[in-house]
Amino acid sequence: MRGFFLRPKVEDKVRDELEFHVQMRSRELIAQGMTPERARDEALRRLGDAEQLGSKLRSLGTGRERRNRVGQWLTEVRQDLWFALRTLRRMPAVTGVVIGSLALGIGGTTTMFTVVSGVLLSELPFPNADRLAVIQEIVPTEVPRWELAYPTFADLRERSKSFDRLEAYLPNSVNFTDGEETVPLSVVMVTEGFFSLLGGTAAQGRILAAADGAPTAPAVVVISHRLWRSRFGSDPKVIGRVIQLDDKPVVVVGVAAPAFRFPDETVDLWVPLGPPQPWMLNRAVHVMHPVGRLAAGRSLAAAGRELALLGAELQQANPGTDPGHSIVAAELRASIVGNVRPTLFVLLGAVALVLLIVAVNIGGVLLTSAISRQSEVAVRSALGAGSGRLVRQFLTESAVLALGGGILGVALAVIGVRWLVHALPPDIPRASAIVVNGPVLIFALATTMLTGLLFGLVPAWRGVSTSAETLLHSSGARVTDGRRQRRLRQGLVVAQLVVAQVLLVSAALMLISFHRLQQVDLGFDPDRLLTMTVSLPRTRYSVERTVAFYEQLPDRLRQVPGVLAVSASSTLPVSGGEARGDLNIEGRTFPAGRTPAVTFRRVLPNYFRTLGVPLVEGRDFTPADRGAGDLVIMINQSMAKRFWPNGTAVGSRIKVGPLENNPWLTVIGVIGDVRNISVDSDPDPSTYEPLAQRPRGTMNLLIRTSGDPMALASAVRRILRSEDAGLPVYNIGAMTDRVSGSIGPRRFNTVLLTVFGALAVVVAVIGMWGLTTHSIVERRREFGVRLALGAAPRALLFDILGGTARLAGLGLVGGLAGAWLATGWLDRLLFGTQRTDVGALLAASAVLAGLALVVALVPARTATRVDPMRVLREE
Amino acid sequence: MARPGADLLQGTLETLVLKTLTWGPRHGYAIARWLEGTTEDALVIEEGSLYPALYRMERKGWIEAEWGMSELGRRAKFYQLTGAGRARLKDEVAAWRRFSGAVGRVLEARG
Numbered sequence: 001m002r003g004f005f006l007r008p009k010v011e012d013k014v015r016d017e018l019e020f021h022v023q024m025r026s027r028e029l030i031a032q033g034m035t036p037e038r039a040r041d042e043a044l045r046r047l048g049d050a051e052q053l054g055s056k057l058r059s060l061g062t063g064r065e066r067r068n069r070v071g072q073w074l075t076e077v078r079q080d081l082w083f084a085l086r087t088l089r090r091m092p093a094v095t096g097v098v099i100g101s102l103a104l105g106i107g108g109t110t111t112m113f114t115v116v117s118g119v120l121l122s123e124l125p126f127p128n129a130d131r132l133a134v135i136q137e138i139v140p141t142e143v144p145r146w147e148l149a150y151p152t153f154a155d156l157r158e159r160s161k162s163f164d165r166l167e168a169y170l171p172n173s174v175n176f177t178d179g180e181e182t183v184p185l186s187v188v189m190v191t192e193g194f195f196s197l198l199g200g201t202a203a204q205g206r207i208l209a210a211a212d213g214a215p216t217a218p219a220v221v222v223i224s225h226r227l228w229r230s231r232f233g234s235d236p237k238v239i240g241r242v243i244q245l246d247d248k249p250v251v252v253v254g255v256a257a258p259a260f261r262f263p264d265e266t267v268d269l270w271v272p273l274g275p276p277q278p279w280m281l282n283r284a285v286h287v288m289h290p291v292g293r294l295a296a297g298r299s300l301a302a303a304g305r306e307l308a309l310l311g312a313e314l315q316q317a318n319p320g321t322d323p324g325h326s327i328v329a330a331e332l333r334a335s336i337v338g339n340v341r342p343t344l345f346v347l348l349g350a351v352a353l354v355l356l357i358v359a360v361n362i363g364g365v366l367l368t369s370a371i372s373r374q375s376e377v378a379v380r381s382a383l384g385a386g387s388g389r390l391v392r393q394f395l396t397e398s399a400v401l402a403l404g405g406g407i408l409g410v411a412l413a414v415i416g417v418r419w420l421v422h423a424l425p426p427d428i429p430r431a432s433a434i435v436v437n438g439p440v441l442i443f444a445l446a447t448t449m450l451t452g453l454l455f456g457l458v459p460a461w462r463g464v465s466t467s468a469e470t471l472l473h474s475s476g477a478r479v480t481d482g483r484r485q486r487r488l489r490q491g492l493v494v495a496q497l498v499v500a501q502v503l504l505v506s507a508a509l510m511l512i513s514f515h516r517l518q519q520v521d522l523g524f525d526p527d528r529l530l531t532m533t534v535s536l537p538r539t540r541y542s543v544e545r546t547v548a549f550y551e552q553l554p555d556r557l558r559q560v561p562g563v564l565a566v567s568a569s570s571t572l573p574v575s576g577g578e579a580r581g582d583l584n585i586e587g588r589t590f591p592a593g594r595t596p597a598v599t600f601r602r603v604l605p606n607y608f609r610t611l612g613v614p615l616v617e618g619r620d621f622t623p624a625d626r627g628a629g630d631l632v633i634m635i636n637q638s639m640a641k642r643f644w645p646n647g648t649a650v651g652s653r654i655k656v657g658p659l660e661n662n663p664w665l666t667v668i669g670v671i672g673d674v675r676n677i678s679v680d681s682d683p684d685p686s687t688y689e690p691l692a693q694r695p696r697g698t699m700n701l702l703i704r705t706s707g708d709p710m711a712l713a714s715a716v717r718r719i720l721r722s723e724d725a726g727l728p729v730y731n732i733g734a735m736t737d738r739v740s741g742s743i744g745p746r747r748f749n750t751v752l753l754t755v756f757g758a759l760a761v762v763v764a765v766i767g768m769w770g771l772t773t774h775s776i777v778e779r780r781r782e783f784g785v786r787l788a789l790g791a792a793p794r795a796l797l798f799d800i801l802g803g804t805a806r807l808a809g810l811g812l813v814g815g816l817a818g819a820w821l822a823t824g825w826l827d828r829l830l831f832g833t834q835r836t837d838v839g840a841l842l843a844a845s846a847v848l849a850g851l852a853l854v855v856a857l858v859p860a861r862t863a864t865r866v867d868p869m870r871v872l873r874e875e
Numbered sequence: 876m877a878r879p880g881a882d883l884l885q886g887t888l889e890t891l892v893l894k895t896l897t898w899g900p901r902h903g904y905a906i907a908r909w910l911e912g913t914t915e916d917a918l919v920i921e922e923g924s925l926y927p928a929l930y931r932m933e934r935k936g937w938i939e940a941e942w943g944m945s946e947l948g949r950r951a952k953f954y955q956l957t958g959a960g961r962a963r964l965k966d967e968v969a970a971w972r973r974f975s976g977a978v979g980r981v982l983e984a985r986g
């Protein structure tokens with residue numbers, strides 16, 4: 001086939017070459033006086049046997065053609081490369097700017113992709129991870145996803161056919177006593193098949209076995225690799241050691257493999273769940289996290305349908321519990337990373353836009369340099385370089401630039417990833433999976449090549465589309481830029497402004513959100529507030545002792561100089577972790593399935609005074625509210641407004657919580673709203689009970705100080721230890737740090753988007769500056785003539801600025817439209833503002849338009865100071 | 876073809892062509908004309924052997940060809956030196972100098 005196609009081509013070439021020779025020779029002979037006929041005969045004669053020569057050349061040529069096709073191609077590539085390097089060395093400024101900005105763009109994009117790849121795309125480290133699903137209950141309340149009650153889990157395990165394995169775990173915390181010190185550890189209670197379902201193996205010792213859950217079995221624990229290293233100093237003889245958990249001896253039987261960190265990276269211990277404890281048997285106590293493997297041939301959707309049916313059956317069989325709940329299945333992956341997916345994609349999209357701007361800008365820069373190289377191109381094409389060859393030459397240059405930028409970019413990404421993993425807010429799961437690996441490098445390479453192609457094609461197409469003759473006939477050095485070319489460059493600049501505007505609007509919206517967030521009224525005063533958690537071991541602290549301990553604690557701690565007030569609460573403000581219960585109001589019934597849930601917490605009497613929360617109505621707790629006589633409760637303003645819109649809540653009797661035997665509690669007062677869950681979630685209906693009425697061992701202390709709260713931390717700790725040397729005291733910190741921690745993820749998003757927006761603006765403005773400067777240089781002659789003819793410099797200035805303003809205007813209009821489309825993705829990340837925020841749109845437009853005009857002003861002013869005589873003489 | 880000395884002749888022609896191309900790309904006819912002019916017709920270049928020599932040299936990678944425009948605006952095949960060709964020429968020139976020097980010394984030697 002190949003020979004068939006090649007032969008005629010070689011034949012033509014041989015014939016053309018010999019024909020050229022004969023004609024040239026004839027010409028010469030004619031000039032010496034021969035007749036044309038004789039001259040041609042003589043020329044042919046001198047070649048010898050033309051027929052034989054032709055066939056000889058053909059055979060030589062064919063062999064060469066075949067063999068050298070690849071060789072020639074490689075030679076050309078080598079030539080192109082060499083030529084590209086030489087060309088780029090000749091313009092170090094352009095090369096530097098291009099490679100530098102590319103490195104930033106590709107580095108940023110690769111860094112974000114590394115995060116996305118690690119968190120969202122990489123394989124979960126479990127066998128058949130794509131077949132694993134979690135089961136949840138959907139509840140029509142503010143926090144819609146709940147755990148399952150143990151009996152519900154047991155029923156599903158028995159009856160569901162969608163899962164061939166169904167296990168569950170229950171996260172908890174436990175006090176670990178290590179010599180003098182007691183620290184809380186995160187423990188996960190697991191069903192017997194948990195490890196094998198998730199592929200958990202032991203680095204040492206063994207994993208948990210089914211027999212470990214038997215009621216008579218000795219207490220055993222598997223410790224995480226992380227804990228083994230941090231707490232046990234990588235002790236090789238840890239297996240068989242007896243450790244104290246909640247003051248009970250437990251035998252360490254295994255250290256988990258380093259990669260096994262389920263359900264999340266913070267897990268310290270796994271213990272067998274064993275037979276359910278009595279409190280778990282209540283169908284209204286939602287504590288179990290089921291994980292299952294879909295049976296062969298079952299889809300997630302089919303499993304979901306089966307669970308919905310089973311859920312309905314269970315409800316009928318157990319009337320009165322959990323009306324309105326439904327049971328659903330979700331991908332394990334989605335349950336782990338579902339929340340951060342939109343955020344990460346927004347960030348990746350934003351940085352990709354920055355890269356796009358960079359590429360467009362480089363396209364503009366190369367286009368300008370291509371224009372100044374027109375004469376070179378014309379000469380080359382006159383020398384016989386085909387347009388394909390020229391395009392390849394330009395693309396080779398772009399590829400060299402892209403590759404340079406790509407390599408630097410990957411280096412930046414390696415640094416960037418290291419930085420980002422530290423800066424990531426804690427709500428991003430799977431941080432340990434964020435590494436620069438094969439897929440990331442492939443992504444970087446693909447991005448690099450695509451970018452190179454993107455910015456290389458424009459000048460390449462532009463470079464060869466100018467015909468050689470026109471250029472050679474024009475004066476060569478001063479080739480003027482055609483209308484079409486100017487349009488093209490203007491288009492590129494407008495495109496940059498559009499994208500920059502999109503990013504700038506996004507950044508502005510994020511900044512406004514963040515500003516609003518910082519102005520949020522938390523409902524209490526977070527300044528000079530020291531917080532820490534104290535956990536009284538149940539084995540040593542009876543209910544009476546617990547109450548006594550906490551009741552006398554404020555007086556003891558106030559002995560520390562600088563302590564103004566002391567209180568305690570079961571959960572801290574802005575710290576999530578709300579306990580919720582169904583609300584019942586005496587004398588009212590809520591429609592089935594519409595029972596509202598409210599949060600509840602237990603506090604020491606002076607809680608509101610310590611925090612600075614105003615009492616709105618009724619009375620505050622007193623030390624006398626201790627469970628004797630009327631049981632009391634306080635509620636927040638949101639709750640009072642929602643359930644007693646027209647009257648007073650004070651005096652009403654309510655129940656909070658799932659248990660039917662909960663007593664009725666009398667509302668004695670209404671206090672102001674506090675942002676209990678986080679800074680960015682509105683206060684929801686909340687209740688407060690006195691600790692003495694419903695005691696609890698683990699409490700968070702709140703200590704109002706006169707100065708820096710952290711300065712008193714060790715003194716407070718010393719007093720606590722003097723009460724009880726083995727007391728676990730942890731989570732020591734200032735409330736202001738908790739508040740900023742609560743907005744950490746938003747700060748992270750805001751910072752990144754602002755950085756991307758700023759980068760985009762800088763690049764776009766540089767592009768604008770380049771265009772203006774270049775077009776002014778080109779129009780020097782025109783300006784000179786106009787000045788010579790008496791035009792006012794001011795008129796020229798307005799002319800130039802007018803052109804800039806027109807482009808900026810186009811860019812802004814396009815950018816606003818683009819921002820409208822793009823910020824739809826941003827909605828979730830906004831707080832207290834909308835994507836239609838006029839302020840953000842105006843601010844972004846003003847910044848961009850202002851910068852565009854300023855960068856145009858400088859070269860424009862020099863243009864108007866042109867000396868007309870000199871310019872005209874130059875020509 | 877198997878004429879004695881043909882190899883030497885052929886090698887010489889190739890060396891001459893390489894030398895011709897050191898001043899830049901030329902087409903076949905220009906190479907022939909230049910050789911004729913420079914040797915003042917003392918060496919008669921067989922035109923019939925010039926083109927096969929060019930093709931063979933191209934095959935060996937000493938020269939490469941590109942189609943372009945001749946000075947009269949006609950399409951012509953231009954040959955130019957490659958790096959390998961340049962190196963080859965250097966070797967040949969050195970060898971020729973050694974050879975001619977030796978022959979010269981012999982011929983001018985006195986008994």
